[in-house]
Amino acid sequence: MDTSDPTIILPRKKGLPVLGLGTWKMSGPSCSETIKFALEIGYRHIDTAQTYGNEIDVGNGISEAEIVRDELFIATKLHTDNLSYKGVMNAAEYSVDRLQTEYLDLLYIHWPSGTYDPEDTLAGFADLRDDGVISHVGVSNFEQQQLDIALKECDAPIFANQIEMHPFLHQDSLRAHCESNDILVVAYSPIARGAIFDSPELEAISKKHGVTEAEVSLSWIQEKGAIPIPKASSENHIKKNIESFPITLSIEDINVIDSITHEERQVDPEFAPWNL
Ligand SMILES: NC(=O)c1ccc[n+]([C@@H]2O[C@H](COP(=O)([O-])OP(=O)(O)OC[C@H]3O[C@@H](n4cnc5c(N)ncnc54)[C@H](OP(=O)(O)O)[C@@H]3O)[C@@H](O)[C@H]2O)c1
Structure with missing residues (x-):
């Protein structure tokens, strides 16, 4: 297959493909094949x-696909054990090696936890950006309070906050705060790990459009200005x-999802900032 001519070309937001x-949970040769x-x-x-333990497999898949590097957007996250200044500098290089790339487009702080220290950690991230090891600084699972501290401490712009978001977790105020600080929202678990298939509201909308609940959820997220990153191995x-990304939802469809009050987090560790 000629990979320089993909079937679908996705638009980008600030350089980041919108899906x-x-x-x-992917690993081994099947992970590499999936990526390819x-x-x-x-x-x-x-x-x-780093926590997924699959950077080498992901890197193999990327390398086998032979895509021009400039077209790719490779994002990874540092383990919470690697967030001291020195830890950041060393661990980023390990990820670069494992992913078989010369630089990372986006490197996230996976959680504001473990060895995370705003001043130290973010000094490392800003230096990585100055050195060309990463193109963008990202944070993940940051609430408004952690974002404000990071914005104050970091000499480089905060490019994105990766947070859980789907029809059962709207994240309205956090998204508004990101938007007002020019921070992209990347939506993880956008299919709520399958929970959306139990929603009568989403079922009705998906039937109307002749698509599945997954496509409705991804399109609603896109409509809210966030970038979904569904995991799919099949x-x-x-x-x-x-x-099908995105399908056009009507204002009525969007209002129906906006009105869902049932909240359900998929990722909720004790050390999460919203639990402290
Ligand atoms: N920053 C963080 O702390 C954090 C936390 C969680 C996740 N993430 C990131 O976000 C990604 C996505 O989140 P997630 O893996 O938690 O959950 P998810 O994307 O909401 O759900 C993944 C599940 O949905 C299934 N699926 C995908 N497309 C589907 C479709 N069109 N119809 C039916 N089922 C479909 C997948 O099945 P198959 O695999 O069988 O295709 C898989 O079982 C992760 O893989 C990871 O990269 C980040």
Whole structure:
């Protein structure tokens, strides 16, 4: 397949393709094959993390797909054990090596936890950006309070905050705060790990449009200005999520999802800032 000519070309926001591929729970040769397949059909934004233990497999898939480097947007996250200044500098280089790339487009602080120290950690991130090891500084699972501190401490712009977001977790005020500080919102668990398939509201909208609840959820997230990164390992899901993205939802459809009051977090560790 000629990968320089993908079937689908996604628009970008500040250079970031508006749909990404999550890779949590993928590993081994099947992970590499999945990444290669996704890149061949048009995905250009790949999301991984040191914690997932799959950076080498993701890197193999990227390398096998032979996409021009400039077209790719590779994002990873530093483990919370690696957030001292020295830890940041060393761990970023390890990720660069494992992902078989010369630089990372986006490096996130996975959680404001563990060895995270705003001054120290963010000094490391700003230096990595100055050195060209990373193009953008990202944070993940930051609430408004942690964002404000990071904005004050970091000499480089905060490019994105990766947070859980789907029809059962709207994140309205946090998204508004990100927007007012020119920080992109990247939406993780955008299919709520399958929970959206139990929603009568989403079922009705999906039937009306002749699509699945997954496509409705991804399109609603896009409508809110955020960038979903669904994880999909089956070729059918990978294709479905990009081919129909986004479907056009009516104002009525959007209002129905906006009115869902049932909240359900998929990722809720004790050390999360909202639990402290
Ligand atoms: N920053 C953080 O702390 C954090 C936390 C969690 C996740 N993340 C990132 O966000 C990514 C996505 O989140 P997630 O993995 O938690 O959950 P998710 O994307 O909401 O759900 C993944 C599940 O949905 C299925 N799926 C995908 N497309 C589908 C479709 N069109 N129809 C039906 N089912 C579909 C997948 O199945 P198959 O795999 O079988 O195709 C998989 O079982 C992660 O992979 C990771 O990269 C980040």
